[in-house]
Amino acid sequence: MPTLTHYLALSAVLFAIGIAGVFLRRNLITVLLSIEVMLNAANLSLVAFGRFLGTVEGQILLFFVVTVAAAEAAVGLALVITLVRHRGSLDPDAYATLKW
Amino acid sequence: MASELLLFYLFAAVAVVASALVVGQRNPMHSVLLLIVSFAALAAVYLLLDAPFAAVIQIIIYAGAIMVLFLFVVMLLNAGREAVQAGTKVAAGARAAGGVLAAVLGVELVWAVAEARRVTGAVPLDVDPAVVERLTSVRAIGQKLFTEYAFAFEVTSILILVSMVGAVVLAKRRGEP
Numbered sequence: 001m002p003t004l005t006h007y008l009a010l011s012a013v014l015f016a017i018g019i020a021g022v023f024l025r026r027n028l029i030t031v032l033l034s035i036e037v038m039l040n041a042a043n044l045s046l047v048a049f050g051r052f053l054g055t056v057e058g059q060i061l062l063f064f065v066v067t068v069a070a071a072e073a074a075v076g077l078a079l080v081i082t083l084v085r086h087r088g089s090l091d092p093d094a095y096a097t098l099k100w
Numbered sequence: 101m102a103s104e105l106l107l108f109y110l111f112a113a114v115a116v117v118a119s120a121l122v123v124g125q126r127n128p129m130h131s132v133l134l135l136i137v138s139f140a141a142l143a144a145v146y147l148l149l150d151a152p153f154a155a156v157i158q159i160i161i162y163a164g165a166i167m168v169l170f171l172f173v174v175m176l177l178n179a180g181r182e183a184v185q186a187g188t189k190v191a192a193g194a195r196a197a198g199g200v201l202a203a204v205l206g207v208e209l210v211w212a213v214a215e216a217r218r219v220t221g222a223v224p225l226d227v228d229p230a231v232v233e234r235l236t237s238v239r240a241i242g243q244k245l246f247t248e249y250a251f252a253f254e255v256t257s258i259l260i261l262v263s264m265v266g267a268v269v270l271a272k273r274r275g276e277p
Contacts, residue, residue: 001225001227002108003217006105006108007145007149012209012212012213013116014115014116017119017123017202018119019201019205019206023199023201023202024202025123029132029170029174030122030128033170036135037138040139044146047151048149051149052225054235056234056240056244057244059153059235060244060249064252066158066161068259070263071260073169073170074169074264074266075270077170077267078268078271081176081271082270085273
C-alpha cells in the first residue's frame, strides 16, 4: 500500500517538471501547459493530505483549484491569441516592451 | 497490498514520463495530447487515493474541457512548431540557470518529503472502512460544498463569469461590435 510519502514525492516531481517547463520553453502555449502540470501537482498533494487526514476537504479544495485553472486557461489563452494577433509570435521573449 | 503499490508505481511512472515529454516536446500539439495522458494517469492515482470524485473531475474538466480549449487555440494559431524569432535570442546561460534551478527545486522537495518520512516513519493511510466510505461518497462532498463552503462556491461562479467576459473582451478583434 503506498504511503503518504509516495504521493507527496510524485507531487514534488511533477511540480519540478512544471517549473522546468516554465523556465525552459520558448512557447507561450507550452508555458501555460506547464502551469497546468504544476496545478495538478498541487491538486495531488491536496487529495493525498485529505485522504491522510480522513476528510473530504482535500477534494473540495481540488474542486476550487480546477475551477480556477479553467478560468486561468480561458483568460491566458485569450491573452495569447491577442498577443499573436499583435506580433505574430508565440515566443515570450518577443514581448519585451510594455507598449508598442 | 502489493498490487496497489505496483499500480501506484505504474501510474506515477506514466504521469512523470508524460509530463516530462510535455515539457521536452517542440510541437505544442503533441504537448497537449501528452498532457491528456498525464491527466488520465493522475486520475488513476486519485482512484488509488479513494477519491473517485476527484478522478472524474480530472477527466471531465481537465482532460475534457480545458485540454479541448488548448487544442482549439493551438489549431487556431497554427502553432506547428516552436519558432524562435530572430533578434530575441535568450542567453544560453539564463536557460541553463533555469534548468538547474528547477532541478534543484525538485531534489529539494523530494529530499524534504523523504526526510519527513525518516523522522516520522512510514505513515500508512487510514484503512478504516467508515473513513473510506465517507471519503468516496460524493454525497458527503456535496453536503460540505453546499453548506460549509457555499460562499466560496458562489464566489467561484462570479470568478467564472468574470473570466468568461474577460476572455471574450480580450479575444475580440478591436473595432468589431
